[in-house]
Amino acid sequence: MSPARRLHGVKSSPVRDLLALTLRPEVISFAGGLPAPELFDVDGWADAFAKAATDRRNLQYGTTEGDPHLRAQLAARMTSKGVPTTESDLLVTTGSQQALTLATIALVEPGDVVAVEEPTYLAALQCFQLAGARVVPVASDDQGMVPSALAEVLTREKPTLVYVVPTFANPSGRTQPAARREEIAALAATHDTWLVEDDPYGELRYRGTPVPPLAAYGDKVLYLGSLSKIGAPGLRLGWLRAPKDLMPATVIAKQAADLHTSTIDQAAAATYLANTDLNAHVAALCTAYRERRDTMIKALPTTVPKGTEWTDPDGGMFVWLKLPDTTDTADLLKEALKHNVAFVPGAPFFATTPDNTTFRMSFTTNPPEEISEGMHRLATTFSSLT
Amino acid sequence: MSPARRLHGVKSSPVRDLLALTLRPEVISFAGGLPAPELFDVDGWADAFAKAATDRRNLQYGTTEGDPHLRAQLAARMTSKGVPTTESDLLVTTGSQQALTLATIALVEPGDVVAVEEPTYLAALQCFQLAGARVVPVASDDQGMVPSALAEVLTREKPTLVYVVPTFANPSGRTQPAARREEIAALAATHDTWLVEDDPYGELRYRGTPVPPLAAYGDKVLYLGSLSKIGAPGLRLGWLRAPKDLMPATVIAKQAADLHTSTIDQAAAATYLANTDLNAHVAALCTAYRERRDTMIKALPTTVPKGTEWTDPDGGMFVWLKLPDTTDTADLLKEALKHNVAFVPGAPFFATTPDNTTFRMSFTTNPPEEISEGMHRLATTFSSLT
Incomplete structure (x- = not known):
């Protein structure tokens, strides 16, 4: 007998599957929703x-x-x-x-x-x-x-x-x-x-x-x-x-x-x-993450193609982006990994009809200088496609 | 809206509900399947x-x-x-x-x-x-x-x-x-x-x-x-x-x-x-639990009514018993708690037709002298019913 039928339609979490790929130490990953380990108490x-x-x-x-x-x-x-x-x-x-x-x-x-x-x-x-x-x-x-x-x-x-x-x-x-x-x-x-x-x-x-x-x-x-x-x-x-x-x-x-x-x-x-x-610890986290958020948001206009839309979050861990053309971000990720940078393609976040031009980037895991370097690599990825 | 329909037929674990009752410090409980905490490393x-x-x-x-x-x-x-x-x-x-x-x-x-x-x-x-x-x-x-x-x-x-x-x-x-x-x-x-x-x-x-x-x-x-x-x-x-x-x-x-x-x-x-x-630790556990098992089994003939049947386990934590008459062991438990001793009635362990004259006793949680005292209380419980 095979596994239960209702599991056939359920895919392993793409984020977790990707984490395996993005764990190579040379990759700067904006993929996982991981808190910054150096800020753990x-x-x-x-x-x-x-x-x-x-x-x-x-x-x-x-x-x-x-x-x-x-x-x-x-x-x-x-x-x-x-x-x-x-x-x-x-x-x-x-x-x-x-x-x-x-x-x-x-x-x-x-x-x-x-x-x-x-x-x-x-x-x-x-x-x-x-x-x-x-x-x-x-x-x-x-x-x-x-x-x-x-x-x-x-x-x-x-x-x-x-x-x-x-x-x-x-x-x-x-x-x-x-x-x-x-x-x-x-x-x-x-x-x-x-x-x-x-x-x-x-x-x-x-x-x-x-x-x-x-x-x-x-x-x-x-x-x-x-x-x-x-x-x-x-x-x-x-x-x-x-x-x-x-x-x-x-x-x-x-x-x-x-x-x-x-x-x-x-x-x-x-x-x-x-x-x-805990309030003091959370305040310290917010100070560190605010700088990371700002670093990523500030770099976006010179990183992503003209016409790309993104959210400008007041908190949390994620920026959500939509490309202006028909580029499939799953293909984009394969290119990005060649440049040792990673994000999560947006399709799995949709319940029914995916928008394949979307993707998610997390700004909490990496310190600001790594974010800057990662955004530079992402810019290079986009340049390599045109 | 109420909870999902399939939960209606599912009872909270009687063992866990009982644990609440048997947690009074004066009760010697043979109910839970707990390892002996004093043997933890x-x-x-x-x-x-x-x-x-x-x-x-x-x-x-x-x-x-x-x-x-x-x-x-x-x-x-x-x-x-x-x-x-x-x-x-x-x-x-x-x-x-x-x-x-x-x-x-x-x-x-x-x-x-x-x-x-x-x-x-x-x-x-x-x-x-x-x-x-x-x-x-x-x-x-x-x-x-x-x-x-x-x-x-x-x-x-x-x-x-x-x-x-x-x-x-x-x-x-x-x-x-x-x-x-x-x-x-x-x-x-x-x-x-x-x-x-x-x-x-x-x-x-x-x-x-x-x-x-x-x-x-x-x-x-x-x-x-x-x-x-x-x-x-x-x-x-x-x-x-x-x-x-x-x-x-x-x-x-x-x-x-x-x-x-x-x-x-x-x-x-x-x-x-x-x-x-770990093998040495398990050997020490077995030495301690063997004595507890033997203490409970040895006390059974003078504790339970004549004609009661019980298993004689080679290991593990449990003895399973069946009374010779029609006494419902859920009622017996209420009496036993009056005498500050507890076990688990057997009915919930049956998938379809419960045998209400069965019950389970664990011998691992209590040291031998507590087991002896608990068996004495259980004998008193049975005496009080006749």
Whole structure:
């Protein structure tokens, strides 16, 4: 017998497959969505693990819901961002990717419709396809998902859930302003559908005023949080904030998925959050990433062909670009790799009809001088094509 | 909208719900399948984490397949147990529970049939129900799953996979002898179905000669391994050994599940395995658990009612019992908790028709003197009912 039929249509994540190619040390990669490793607080995490690993309770099984100290601190942080939250509203997950999978298992039946921004996070598309959902795109503009387009899809398709990355979206870098969040939350309430808000980047703001999460604007929101970008991704620590009615279903799904998230990683994170000024650390990250963002944006006009469009993100990790001609960015990537520079072609970020002239570049992984060199190589790549 | 319909039939794991009740410090619990925390190698793990946490690469994202050093060591250990294995045959998972879920996602479509031993691991039943499978039981005797019963089910039901815990089974404690493994592997090959071998307890043998895993007897086997019982469960480290053809599907399922397992936990485990004589540690565990097993088994004749039947396991964690009358062990548990002792009622371990007179007792969590006291309390519970 062969693998399950529904896997036939699901491709391995192109980003991950590409990472293999772009890992050659001579390549400057704008492909992966990796935080800068030199900015990790290694001393803080080493102290936290040294403490956690000497307590034998942290080597034992734990509860499915997660470490109460960690949940309390994550709840306090969410409350401080405008979403009143208690420990019992949260389930600790093995990264926010698992939170997305659990939300999907709890809500989506095979054949259900899931609505997404266009373009959207490709691993979310993969997750919905694995669940047997039919994915329907909703148009976005410079302020993210367009409410009138969402209203039309809600009426026509009656989706079970609507997936959004409202703040510094992957891949577009776009952010929904407060007024739009209000409209989208109201639409979800009117149409009795669930919003799944994926927010791994929300704290990485380089300019402008913070906007509260979508979860601050309505009750029909499942919020996915992550320590990967503000802490360290290697621990695979995320969380799901769900309405009380949905908690039992997500806990059952979590039991079947992995019983619970690493006890020792959770304990280390609880210690780390208790002993660290995370706001100061995030501010330092923002200072470093702002310079990287500016370096990439500033280099773009002399790098990409005239007429290329790109987003100008206020935060996060990504710039999203569209070429003015019909060049397929998958072909462009092959050329770019000859010049030892890499990005992600845009096609896999589309739910239905891909735009092959788009691509995504991450500015967080490399320091400014590497970004400048990478942009130079990209300019050379484009020159070589004309 | 309410949670997905297929969750309606899936109950929260009764073992986990019970753990809440049995966590009162005055209760001696034989309920959970927990390793003895005082036997954890805390110094070894503390050293391993101290080393892992000072390397910033261990805070970064990792590959979906897992840490190559860890995979190489797990492969060598499987090879030493009679199953020739290389690094590329293995996927590191977030506990063997995740390995089971990934195998299920890779193989099972909603509506498919899954065959299981009767009784079987209840979280496996939960996992198959979540996948929308129809679960069909196969009779077992003192040597585990009965080949003639399996042959009959394979012919009649054409299951997509057959789930077995062939060594020191949960909940029965039973072990398939080599000849039976050979028969079962041959049946799977003849009927072109997959065997999923769950082997978390295989190294915990207290008497008799080791039998190679079922995976040593045929190619149609997915093997689920775990460090939870021989290392520490808090790290949630398991692995899936799958035939080459199935690897891409399981990797895709793993990407959607949590991208990858904790980088730092994998690095710590790789260091731990490199620096530790794990065979010596397992031998020490077996010495301690053998005494606990013997203490429980020896106390049984004067604890349970005359005519009660129980298994006499050669290893693992569990004794499985059946009362001689019609007492419902769920009611018995309520009485037992009044006497501050606990076990798990047997009903949830049955796929279809529960036998309410059965129950499971774990002998690993408590030291011998606690086991003696717990058995005394259980005897008092039975006396109070007559």
